[in-house]
Amino acid sequence: MEVGQMQRQWVDYTKSLFLEGFLDGQFLQLQQLQDESNPDFVVEVVSLFFEDSEKLLNDLTRALEQPSVDFKRVDAHVHQFKGSSSSIGAQRVKNACIAFRNFCEEQNTEGCVRCVQQVKQEYYLVKNKLETLFAMEQQIVAAGGSIPILELSF
Amino acid sequence: MAAVSASPPSSSSSAAASMGLDSGDKVPHVLAVDDSFVDRKIIERLLTHSACKVTTAENAHGALELLGLADGQQNFSNTVSNVSMIITDYCMPGMTGYELLKKIKESPKVKQIPVIVVSSENIPTRIEKCLEEGAEEFLLKPLRLSDVKKLRCHLTSNAGNNSDEGLICVGR
Numbered sequence: 001m002e003v004g005q006m007q008r009q010w011v012d013y014t015k016s017l018f019l020e021g022f023l024d025g026q027f028l029q030l031q032q033l034q035d036e037s038n039p040d041f042v043v044e045v046v047s048l049f050f051e052d053s054e055k056l057l058n059d060l061t062r063a064l065e066q067p068s069v070d071f072k073r074v075d076a077h078v079h080q081f082k083g084s085s086s087s088i089g090a091q092r093v094k095n096a097c098i099a100f101r102n103f104c105e106e107q108n109t110e111g112c113v114r115c116v117q118q119v120k121q122e123y124y125l126v127k128n129k130l131e132t133l134f135a136m137e138q139q140i141v142a143a144g145g146s147i148p149i150l151e152l153s154f
Numbered sequence: 155m156a157a158v159s160a161s162p163p164s165s166s167s168s169a170a171a172s173m174g175l176d177s178g179d180k181v182p183h184v185l186a187v188d189d190s191f192v193d194r195k196i197i198e199r200l201l202t203h204s205a206c207k208v209t210t211a212e213n214a215h216g217a218l219e220l221l222g223l224a225d226g227q228q229n230f231s232n233t234v235s236n237v238s239m240i241i242t243d244y245c246m247p248g249m250t251g252y253e254l255l256k257k258i259k260e261s262p263k264v265k266q267i268p269v270i271v272v273s274s275e276n277i278p279t280r281i282e283k284c285l286e287e288g289a290e291e292f293l294l295k296p297l298r299l300s301d302v303k304k305l306r307c308h309l310t311s312n313a314g315n316n317s318d319e320g321l322i323c324v325g326r
Contacts, residue, residue, distance in 0.1 A: 049192050
C-alpha cells in the first residue's frame with residue numbers, strides 16, 4: 001500500500017472513532033500537543049493510561065470480591081478511572097464510569113459487578129482501537145510519510 | 155530571551171508579545187501537583203507547550219517538600235526556587251489540594267505564589283471555598299490548551315505585585 005492510501009485510511013479510521021463515540025475532543029487536544037520535539041506524546045500518554053487502567057481494573061475486581069464490599073474504596077477507584085479516561089478522551093469508558101459511580105452510591109453490589117464488566121468491555125474495545133490506530137501510524141512513518149493533521153470541529 | 159518550547163517559534167513569540175512579555179522575562183516555572191500519572195504527563199506537556207518550565211509532584215506532601223515547607227523538613231537540597239505558579243488537583247489521597255492551598259497561603263515564604271486548583275467535579279461549594287482560601291482560579295478537568303493559555307496572565311506580573319495593570323483574566 002502506498003503512503004497516500006495509508007494516510008487516507010488513517011484519517012477515515014480516526015474519524016470513525018470520533019463518530020462512534022470511542023474518542024472525544026480531549027483526544028484531539030493530546031494530538032495538538034504532539035510535534036517534532038514530542039513526536040510520541042500521544043502514544044506515551046495512552047500507554048500510561050493502559051498501565052494505569054489494568055491496575056485499576058484488577059483493584060476494582062478484587063474490591064468487589066470481598067465478603068464485605070468497601071464501596072468508598074470502589075468509588076475511589078472508579079473516580080480515578082473516570083478521571084484518566086476523561087483526560088485522554090476515552091469517552092465511552094468515561095461514561096461507563098459515571099454510571100458505575102451511581103451504583104457505588106447506592107451500595108448496590110450486583111449493579112457494581114455488572115458495571116465492572118461494562119467498564120472492562122469499553123476499555124478493551126478502545127484499547128484495541130487505539131492500538132490499531134498506532135500500528136497504522138507506525139506503518140505510515142516507516143514508509144516515509146507523516147501522520148496527517150486532523151481538522152475536526154467539535 | 156525566553157526559552158522557546160516545542161511550539162513553532164513564530165507562534166510562541168507572537169503569543170508572548172500579545173501577553174506583554176518582553177524578551178527580558180524569565181521562563182515561568184510552574185509546580186504541578188497531581189496524584190494521577192496520566193494527568194501529570196498531560197499537564198506537564200500543556201505547560202511546556204506554553205513555554206513554561208515545569209516541576210511535578212505526585213502528592214501535596216511532595217509539593218510542600220519541594221517548596222521547603224514540609225513539617226520538620228531537614229533536607230532542603232531538592233527544593234525548587236522561583237516558582238511562578240502552582241497548579242494542584244483537588245482530590246488527592248492524604249492531603250487534598252485544598253489543604254495544600256491553605257498551607258501555601260499560611261506561609262509568609264510562598265503565599266504570594268498564585269495557586270490554581272483543578273478538579274474533575276463541578277461542585278460550587280468546593281469552588282467557593284478554594285477561591286475564599288485564596289486560589290487564583292478553579293478550573294475543571296480535563297484541562298485544555300485554551301485553559302493553560304489563559305493561566306499565563308497570572309504569570310506576567312511578578313509574584314507579590316498586586317497592581318491591576320496588565321491582562322484581565324477571564325475565568326471559565
